[in-house]
Amino acid sequence: MATQNIKVITRKPLRWWEKLYLPQVLAGMKITLGIMLRKPVTLKYPFERPVIPKGYRGVPTLVKDQNGREKCVSCQLCEFVCPPKAIRITPGEIDPESGNAHIEKAPAKFEINMLRCIYCGMCQEVCPEAAIVLQGEYSLNGYSRAGMINDKKRLYELGGTIPDPVRKWDKKKRA
Amino acid sequence: MAEDTTNLVTINIDGKDYQVAAKQNLVDAAQSVGIEIPHYCYHPKLPMAGSCRMCLVEIGMPMRDRATGEPVIDEATGKQKIGWMPKPAIACGTSVSPGLHVKLNSKMTVSSREGVTEFLLANHPLDCPICDQAGECTLQEFSSQYGKGVSRYRDAKNVKPKHKSLGPQVMYDGERCIRCTRCVRFCRDILGRAVLGVTQRGSHSEIDCYPGTQLDGNYTLNVVDVCPVGAMTSKDFRFKMRVWFLKKSKSICTESSVGVNTTVWSREGKIYRITPRENDAVNVAWMSDSGRMLYKTVEAETRLTGFRRGESEVTFDEAADAALALLKNGASAFVASGKMSVEEQFVLKSLAAAVGGNVYLAKTLGENDGMLISEDRTPNRRGALVTGLVKDFDGAEVSALAAKIDADEVKTVFVCGEDLSSLGLTEEQLKKVEIVYLGTQKNATSEEASVVLPSSTVFEKAGTFINQEFRLQKFEAAIPGIKGTESDLTILSTLAARASSSVATDVSVASVWEKLRAACPVLANIDYAKIPDTGTLLDASPWANIAFPETGSLKWKPAK
Ligand code: SF4
Ligand code: SF4
Ligand code: SF4
Ligand code: FES
Numbered sequence: 116m117a118t119q120n121i122k123v124i125t126r127k128p129l130r131w132w133e134k135l136y137l138p139q140v141l142a143g144m145k146i147t148l149g150i151m152l153r154k155p156v157t158l159k160y161p162f163e164r165p166v167i168p169k170g171y172r173g174v175p176t177l178v179k180d181q182n183g184r185e186k187c188v189s190c191q192l193c194e195f196v197c198p199p200k201a202i203r204i205t206p207g208e209i210d211p212e213s214g215n216a217h218i219e220k221a222p223a224k225f226e227i228n229m230l231r232c233i234y235c236g237m238c239q240e241v242c243p244e245a246a247i248v249l250q251g252e253y254s255l256n257g258y259s260r261a262g263m264i265n266d267k268k269r270l271y272e273l274g275g276t277i278p279d280p281v282r283k284w285d286k287k288k289r290a
Numbered sequence: 291m292a293e294d295t296t297n298l299v300t301i302n303i304d305g306k307d308y309q310v311a312a313k314q315n316l317v318d319a320a321q322s323v324g325i326e327i328p329h330y331c332y333h334p335k336l337p338m339a340g341s342c343r344m345c346l347v348e349i350g351m352p353m354r355d356r357a358t359g360e361p362v363i364d365e366a367t368g369k370q371k372i373g374w375m376p377k378p379a380i381a382c383g384t385s386v387s388p389g390l391h392v393k394l395n396s397k398m399t400v401s402s403r404e405g406v407t408e409f410l411l412a413n414h415p416l417d418c419p420i421c422d423q424a425g426e427c428t429l430q431e432f433s434s435q436y437g438k439g440v441s442r443y444r445d446a447k448n449v450k451p452k453h454k455s456l457g458p459q460v461m462y463d464g465e466r467c468i469r470c471t472r473c474v475r476f477c478r479d480i481l482g483r484a485v486l487g488v489t490q491r492g493s494h495s496e497i498d499c500y501p502g503t504q505l506d507g508n509y510t511l512n513v514v515d516v517c518p519v520g521a522m523t524s525k526d527f528r529f530k531m532r533v534w535f536l537k538k539s540k541s542i543c544t545e546s547s548v549g550v551n552t553t554v555w556s557r558e559g560k561i562y563r564i565t566p567r568e569n570d571a572v573n574v575a576w577m578s579d580s581g582r583m584l585y586k587t588v589e590a591e592t593r594l595t596g597f598r599r600g601e602s603e604v605t606f607d608e609a610a611d612a613a614l615a616l617l618k619n620g621a622s623a624f625v626a627s628g629k630m631s632v633e634e635q636f637v638l639k640s641l642a643a644a645v646g647g648n649v650y651l652a653k654t655l656g657e658n659d660g661m662l663i664s665e666d667r668t669p670n671r672r673g674a675l676v677t678g679l680v681k682d683f684d685g686a687e688v689s690a691l692a693a694k695i696d697a698d699e700v701k702t703v704f705v706c707g708e709d710l711s712s713l714g715l716t717e718e719q720l721k722k723v724e725i726v727y728l729g730t731q732k733n734a735t736s737e738e739a740s741v742v743l744p745s746s747t748v749f750e751k752a753g754t755f756i757n758q759e760f761r762l763q764k765f766e767a768a769i770p771g772i773k774g775t776e777s778d779l780t781i782l783s784t785l786a787a788r789a790s791s792s793v794a795t796d797v798s799v800a801s802v803w804e805k806l807r808a809a810c811p812v813l814a815n816i817d818y819a820k821i822p823d824t825g826t827l828l829d830a831s832p833w834a835n836i837a838f839p840e841t842g843s844l845k846w847k848p849a850k
Binding site: 188189190191192194195206207208217218219220243244283290 | 416418419420424446447449452453528529530531532534535
C-alpha cells in the first residue's frame with residue numbers, strides 16, 4: 116500500500132447561518148410536525164387489529180349451524196388429509212336423546228395441534244359437511260405445548276356459527 | 291372356487307386370450323387373471339343369486355353354421371366369426387367355455403354398468419361421511435369407477451329405517467342396503483337358519499328377520515363382512531375408526547384348535563376389530579363373533595403388567611433370577627398350555643430340561659359348535675406333541691401334578707398362562723407350592739404366585755400354532771407389547787439360557803426355528819419364512835394313536 120494515491124481535501128469553513136444551526140433544526144421540526152398531524156399509517160397492535168380479508172386462512176376452527184347443531188360428523192377425512200398430522204379425532208355416537216340422533220355420528224374428541232398445523236386449509240377443502248373452517252383468528256400463544264392443542268370445546272368457541280344453506284340434515288329429520 | 295389347473299379353457303377378454311380353469315363363472319375366471327368384473331350380489335363363497343345385474347357384460351361365442359356345424363369364417367380376417375349376443379349377460383351366471391369372448395369396455399357393457407349404478411344410487415343416501423363401510427365399500431368404489439357421476443333422479447329419496455337392530459351384534463340400515471341378498475344367503479346356506487329375508491316390494495324392499503326371530507347365534511358378524519355396503523354394521527365396531535387408518539396383520543384365532551385365519555386391524559398399537567381371513571381348508575371366509583372379541587384381552591381389566599416378586603414390583607432381570615432360584619430347588623414341575631406357540635413350547639422344553647422337572651399340559655375342553663369352534667379350546671395343543679414337550683396327552687394330565695403336590699414331591703410349579711384352580715387343583719394345593727406364573731391375565735393362580743412374569747397376548751407377538759388337523763399356521767404381531775410386559779419367548783429364552791449359565795442372545799422366532807428344525811423330525815423341511823399364509827399340513831402319523839377330543843368342524847373331519 117506504499118503507493119496509495121491519497122488526496123487531502125481541506126473542509127470548507129462554515130458560513131455564518133450554518134453556524135447558527137437553527138434553520139436546520141426548524142427544517143427537521145417541519146417534517147416531524149407535518150407527519151404528526153397526518154393520519155397514522157401503522158396499527159397500534161395489539162390494541163388495534165387489522166381488518167382480515169375474506170377467505171383468510173387463520174386458525175382452523177369447528178363451526179355450528181344456525182340451530183346450534185355441531186356440523187362435524189367425525190368422518191375423519193380431515194385427519195386423513197392433514198399433511199402434518201395435526202388433527203386427532205375420536206369418533207363417537209350421538210346421544211339418542213339429543214334430538215340429533217338421526218345424524219348418528221359426531222366427534223367425541225377433536226384436537227388440533229397448532230404446533231403442527233401449517234394453515235394449508237386442506238381440512239376445510241376436504242370436509243363434506245363444511246364443518247371445519249380456517250377463519251380470521253391468527254394470533255395464538257400458550258404457556259406450554261399442551262396449551263397449543265385446541266380441544267373440541269376451544270375449537271367451537273373459536274369457530275362460532277356459520278349457517279348451513281342446504282340444511283340436508285333438517286330435511287332428513289323431517290322425512 | 292378351487293382352481294383345477296388340469297382342466298383349462300381359453301377365453302378371450304377384450305381381444306386377448308387367457309387360459310383359465312374350466313367349471314367356474316366368468317367373474318371368478320376374470321379375477322384369476324387379474325381382471326375385475328364389478329359385481330355386488332355374487333360372493334365366491336355363497337350360492338349365486340344373479341339379482342344385482344352389475345356384472346352385465348357383452349359376450350359372444352365363435353359362430354358355427356346351423357345346418358352343417360362348420361365354423362363360419364370371416365372372409366376379411368380368415369378367422370372364425372364371433373356371434374355377439376344382442377343383449378348383455380351376467381358374468382356371475384355365465385360359466386366359462388372354450389372360445390368364450392367377452393367385451394368389458396364396449397358401449398353395451400359400459401352403459402349397462404352405468405345404468406345399474408344409477409338405479410342403485412337413485413335412492414341411496416349420501417351417508418359416506420358417517421357410514422362405517424366407507425373406504426371398503428364396493429358401491430363407493432364401483433360408482434366412482436363405473437358410474438356416470440351424475441344422477442337424473444329428481445324426486446325425494448325413499449325413507450327407510452336407519453338403525454334397525456337385527457340381533458345382539460348387528461345393526462341394519464335400510465337406506466344403504468342394495469338388496470343383493472348376500473346376508474340372506476349366508477344365513478340360509480351357511481348357517482342353515484333362514485332368519486333373514488327381503489320384505490316389502492320394489493324400491494321399498496328391505497331386509498328383516500322372520501317374525502319372532504332375531505339374528506342371534508355366534509356367527510352373525512359374518513353378515514357384516516359379506517354385505518358389500520354399509521347396510522349391515524357391527525355394533526362393536528360401529529363409529530369406532532375409519533378403515534383406512536387401520537393396519538392389517540395376519541393372525542390366527544386362539545379360540546379353539548380349529549385355528550381360524552384372521553386379520554387383525556389396528557391403529558397405533560390399538561386393535562379395533564378382527565375379521566376372518568380366507569382359507570378354504572380351514573374357515574372358508576367365516577369366523578365366530580366370540581373370536582372377534584378376543585382383541586379385548588389386550589386392554590382387559592385383568593391384564594397383568596409389571597414384573598412381581600412376592601408383593602413388590604421388580605425389574606424383569608430380578609424377576610427372572612427369582613424365578614430361577616425357585617425352579618432350581620430340585621423339585622419343580624411345569625404346567626404348559628395349548629395357548630403357547632410352537633416356539634414357546636419348544637423353549638419351555640429346554641428350560642424344563644435345564645432345571646429338571648415334569649411337564650404337564652393343561653386341557654380346556656368345551657362343546658363343539660359344529661362350525662368353527664372345536665372341543666379343544668386352545669389353539670396349539672398339537673404343538674406340545676410336535677415339539678416333544680409332552681409325549682402324549684394322558685401322561686401329562688394336570689391331575690397327576692395334584693397327587694405329586696399332595697405327596698410333597700413338588701415344591702415349585704411354573705405355570706404358563708393357565709389357572710390351576712380351574713384345572714382341578716385345590717386352594718390348599720396351590721398354597722403348598724411356590725408358583726411362578728407366566729401369562730397375560732390375572733387369575734387365582736397368578737394371585738397365589740411368588741413370581742409373576744407378565745407376557746404378551748397373541749396380538750403382540752409372532753409365531754406358529756398347529757391346529758386340529760396338524761396344520762402349521764403362522765401369526766404375526768399386530769401391535770407392540772404394552773408397557774410392563776415382555777414377550778413369552780424372551781422370558782422363556784432368558785430363563786432357559788440362565789438355567790444353563792449362558793446368556794440369551796437371539797430370542798427371535800426365526801432363531802428358535804433353526805433349533806426346532808434340528809430337533810423335530812416333522813418340522814425338518816419347513817422354512818419358517820416360507821410357511822404360506824394358509825398354513826402347511828404336517829405329517830401327523832407319529833401321533834396316530836392319540837385319542838384327540840375333536841370331532842370335526844366346517845372343513846375338517848377326523849380320520850376314522
Ligand atoms: S371436520 Fe369435516 S372432515 Fe373433519 S371429521 Fe368433521 S366432518 Fe369430517
Ligand atoms: S354404503 Fe357405501 S356408498 Fe353407501 S353410504 Fe356407505 S360408504 Fe357410502
Ligand atoms: S344388507 Fe347388505 S348383504 Fe344384505 S341385502 Fe342389503 S346390501 Fe345385501
Ligand atoms: S353379481 Fe349380481 S348379477 Fe352378477
